[in-house]
Amino acid sequence: MTRPDFSNENLIYSAAFSCYSIAYKCSMRGVRMKPRISVITLGVRDLNRSLAFYRDGMGLPTEGITGTEFEDGAVVFFNMNKDFILALYPKAALAKDGKVSAGPSSSAEFSIGHNVGSKQEVDALMKQAEQAGAKITDPAHDRFWGGYSGYFQDPDGHLWEVAWAPQWQVPE
């Protein structure tokens, strides 16, 4: 038994059997999802209210509501990390677009983590969120994993965790 020859990149990156890392065990046949997320879209009940919260309350820059020329097109985009967008979209329109039931709200489906460089920054941002109308569900405190964080909910109950993690280098 000889080791496979990985010197031929075509072997590794072939469409039928591709791996991002030789170190990762390759057992899958098929198409791999690239490890990349382009957009997080939050379903909201009131687009103007959510725009006000994130833009005026939290200070995220945006061009405001766009796409109003289309039925169910009204949307708000925030450019976040490079090649990554946070979008606000009416919940009913999201349900219609994805062909899922809107259903009752649920707050433990997901959380969005926003890491900052110090405990003081966590405290300042939690205070800002509260002033912007967020509901503080868990005030910032030391966590079992060695960091310091707090949770708040946006006007639709979407959960954010503002965190300082000692081992996590925050980009400027």
Next chain:
Amino acid sequence: MTRPDFSNENLIYSAAFSCYSIAYKCSMRGVRMKPRISVITLGVRDLNRSLAFYRDGMGLPTEGITGTEFEDGAVVFFNMNKDFILALYPKAALAKDGKVSAGPSSSAEFSIGHNVGSKQEVDALMKQAEQAGAKITDPAHDRFWGGYSGYFQDPDGHLWEVAWAPQWQVPE
């Protein structure tokens, strides 16, 4: 009435009144959230099942379940975009951590957008998701905004949109 003097950067970037862009109307006093998301944490009912779906089914590289030395610490991390992580965390633990009610599931709270470079790539990834056990809620088709996309739900009903957008440059 004279225009404010923005030649002094300290004025613009002072703690009490900071703006990321002079072009953005600065009306807020307080601390601004930096336009950055560090983590998206998905609340899941069965960590092993979700790990299998994302790692083995969709091909996302990960070191698997970590943090099991802590109570409610078991978590799965996927390194996605630079400085950005997708995490899987038991829903009950997320609700406990954020001090929110777990409640019933809801599928229109948010969607995760994964953009690719062509319609063919959308089709291939939708097929892969179906083979991995995802529920296709809306097969890929042309969209009113000029792109082409489809929606699927992961094992917990979390909604993903796989999209090709003609005006959107996808990084390699």
